[in-house]
Amino acid sequence: MQKLSIQLFLPSIYSDIKKSFFNKSDLLSLLEEHINFDSFILLSFRYTFYSRNGRDHIYHLDSFIHTLVFQKLLAIDSDTLLINILKFSPKLCDFCRFRKVPDSFQFSRFRKNYAPFIFEMFNKLVEITEPICREIDKKKADYLIYDTTGFESYVTKNNPKFFNSKLKQAKKFSKTNDTNPYAAVYSMLPSSSNTNPEVRQQYINGHFCYALKASISINELGIIQHIN
Numbered sequence: 173m174q175k176l177s178i179q180l181f182l183p184s185i186y187s188d189i190k191k192s193f194f195n196k197s198d199l200l201s202l203l204e205e206h207i208n209f210d211s212f213i214l215l216s217f218r219y220t221f222y223s224r225n226g227r228d229h230i231y232h233l234d235s236f237i238h239t240l241v242f243q244k245l246l247a248i249d250s251d252t253l254l255i256n257i258l259k260f261s262p263k264l265c266d267f268c269r270f271r272k273v274p275d276s277f278q279f280s281r282f283r284k285n286y287a288p289f290i291f292e293m294f295n296k297l298v299e300i301t302e303p304i305c306r307e308i309d310k311k312k313a314d315y316l317i318y319d320t321t322g323f324e325s326y327v328t329k330n331n332p333k334f335f336n337s338k339l340k341q342a343k344k345f346s347k348t349n350d351t352n353p354y355a356a357v358y359s360m361l362p363s364s365s366n367t368n369p370e371v372r373q374q375y376i377n378g379h380f381c382y383a384l385k386a387s388i389s390i391n392e393l394g395i396i397q398h399i400n
Contacts (some may be wrong), residue, residue, distance in 0.1 A: 215287040312392035322383030
């Protein structure tokens with residue numbers, strides 16, 4: 173395991189990271205230099221992952237964690253786009269330690285199978301980042317902002333093909349009933365997912381989708397403190 177001489181608690185890293193967002197190579201270098209990803213991954217997470225997949229599995233736990241962190245940092249909103257970036261960026265693929273780029277099924281299965289461990293890792297990161305936030309700006313770190321949102325789920329109803337099939341039905345209906353098919357289609361959509369009733373139709377991030385409703389608390393620096 174690599175021993176890092178400079179750790180995450182240095183507030184100066186915060187400004188360096190902000191400057192590097194427009195230069196992905198610099199961002200990767202900063203992440204490698206200052207963040208010890210191994211320290212964030214719980215032993216129970218490692219044990220469960222490798223007991224299911226084996227040590228010689230082609231995809232490693234560290235690789236998935238590196239990739240998901242990078243995806244969130246750059247707000248890459250789909251696994252398809254993330255996979256394409258990995259395929260055309262050898263440096264990013266090397267940073268994520270992938271010998272072979274996973275497909276979208278591998279990413280969705282990883283999130284589904286290990287969701288409780290990912291949440292535990294998030295809670296650990298909150299504990300680690302709290303003193304960093306206070307060093308950056310104590311006043312902003314003390315303020316908490318509460319908001320509701322939704323997490324778009326990996327269900328069939330979020331597939332564009334499902335919406336398009338309903339739109340075709342609405343267009344056929346509009347020919348004999350003089351209605352706007354683009355307005356009528358939403359009344360034809362079910363209110364929730366068949367596989368998970370808690371995944372409901374919502375309007376989030378500028379579009380309708382099927383999502384799990386959630387509440388988020390963040391401090392004034394924009395760092396998430398709690399997800400319910």
